[in-house]
Amino acid sequence: xxxxxxxxxxxxxxxxxxxxxxxxxxxxxxxxxxxxxxxxxxxxxxxxxxxxxxxxxxxxxxxxxxxxxxxxxxxxxxxxxxxxxxxxxxxxxxxxxxxxxxxxxxxxxxxxxxxxxxxxxxxxxxxxxxxxxxxxxxxxxxxxxxxxxxxxxxxxxxxxxxxxxxxxxxxxxxxxxxxxxxxxxxxxxxxxxxxxxxxxxxxxxxxxxxxxxxxxxxxxxxxxxxxxxxxxxxxxxxxxxxxxxxxxxxxxxxxxxxxxxxxxxxxxxxxxxxxxxxxxxxxxxxxxxxxxxxxxxxxxxx
Numbered sequence: 255x256x257x258x259x260x261x262x263x264x265x266x267x268x269x270x271x272x273x274x275x276x277x278x279x280x281x282x283x284x285x286x287x288x289x290x291x292x293x294x295x296x297x298x299x300x301x302x303x304x305x306x307x308x309x310x311x312x313x314x315x316x317x318x319x320x321x322x323x324x325x326x327x328x329x330x331x332x333x334x335x336x337x338x339x340x341x342x343x344x345x346x347x348x349x350x351x352x353x354x355x356x357x358x359x360x361x362x363x364x365x366x367x368x369x370x371x372x373x374x375x376x377x378x379x380x381x382x383x384x385x386x387x388x389x390x391x392x393x394x395x396x397x398x399x400x401x402x403x404x405x406x407x408x409x410x411x412x413x414x415x416x417x418x419x420x421x422x423x424x425x426x427x428x429x430x431x432x433x434x435x436x437x438x439x440x441x442x443x444x445x446x447x448x449x450x451x452x453x454x455x456x457x458x459x460x461x462x463x464x465x466x467x468x469x470x471x472x473x474x475x476x477x478x479x480x481x482x483x484x485x486x487x488x489x490x491x492x493x494x495x496x497x498x499x500x501x502x503x504x505x506x507x508x509x510x511x512x513x514x515x516x517x518x519x520x521x522x523x524x525x526x527x528x529x530x531x532x533x534x535x536x537x538x539x540x541x542x543x544x545x546x547x548x549x550x551x552x553x554x555x556x
Contacts, residue, residue, distance in 0.1 A: 297549070302498035303556040305490040310374040311444030312381045316361035316419040317397075318450045318542065320353055321345070323412045323524055325405050326455055342412075344524035345454045346517075350398060352535050353417045356452075360542040361419030364448055367550045376443050378422075385440035390433040394423035414451075428489050428497060439493045447489040450545065452538050454514075454529065486545040500549050513537065 325340045365375050381387070395416075403414045416424050428434045428447060438445045487501040513533035519526040 297500045297502050297552055299552065300499040300501070301496070302490065302500055302553060304496045305444065305492050305498035306553065306556060308444060308492065309372045310376060311368075311446045311490065312376045312378060312441065313361065313365055313368070313419070313448070314378070314381045314445045315422065315425040315447045315449075316357065316364060317416050317424050317448070318353075318357050318360065318418075318452060318538075319403070319414050319416045320348075320356075320452045320538075321403075321412060321414045321454055322400070323414075324453060324455050325410050325412065340410075342524040343455060344521055344526050345529060346526055347529040348531055348534050350417075352531055353398075353415070354421065356535055356538045356542070357417040357419050360450070360539055360546070361448075363539075363543050364546050367546055368446070371550055371553060376441075378420075380441055380443065381437075381445070384437045386433060386436040390425065390431075390437050391423065393431060393433055394425045397421055397424050427487075428491050429499075434491055435495055438491050439495070442493050444493070445491045447491075448487070448546075449489075450486045450542050452541070454527070454534070486542070486549075488549050500552060502545075 322345045323342060325342050369375060397416055397418045398421075400413055400415050402411045404410075405412045418424055425447070426433075427449065428445075434445065485501065485503040487499055489497070489499045491497050513530040515528045515530075517526045517528050
């Protein structure tokens, strides 16, 4: 490929990345739409239509990042009026097997929906044999490793772990990584990359302060419904280096606000919430598959 074309493609992707960052910055106040059946205009569409002419591809990465700690705003009423503070919460009760099952089952669902959309899903080994794939592998990370990430409301660092379909490496996103541009043309088919974030407190119920805190006469509740869910993205890169992305940052509250028990235990400064593992899995899969359905509906409308 000519150097001029390569530079232009990289420049366009860089501009898209800056736009996405600007979007995130604008949503720090959590003034973002709640996912519902009646409000489906929730995606930022970055030139996705240009990638849909050829409906074949490889799901090169389906990665889900699960937050295992998070900070949320506590609002209450005391003798001096309303009070507010951020408290840290720690997720317990979910096994690696469950995290992996969520990644595998939602990955299969995405492949199914792509097939229904008219996509021909190519063998993953074709991706592994692409030119320059070794350099892309060098940029990948091992799944399941706990990392320090930005809290969903962009205020503090928290812990999270990423699981991938079939326990594959965690490949970097397309934007900002030139190795994809060198590897995908030799595949002669599209690279499809999906990423999801699961913020466990977005599934939680309102927690009365008396169940967690020793605040004297202060009473109140955690406003979990106003939390920012991490979001989702679906990226497609064609062999001719056309790039499209659907991305979103949402508030999300599961209609069945249960499944977590406030234990009253504190670990490393975080209040421990123990999950009902079966419900956590159910809610996570429902949320991710809902995103996938919305993405496919949007793509079908282009």
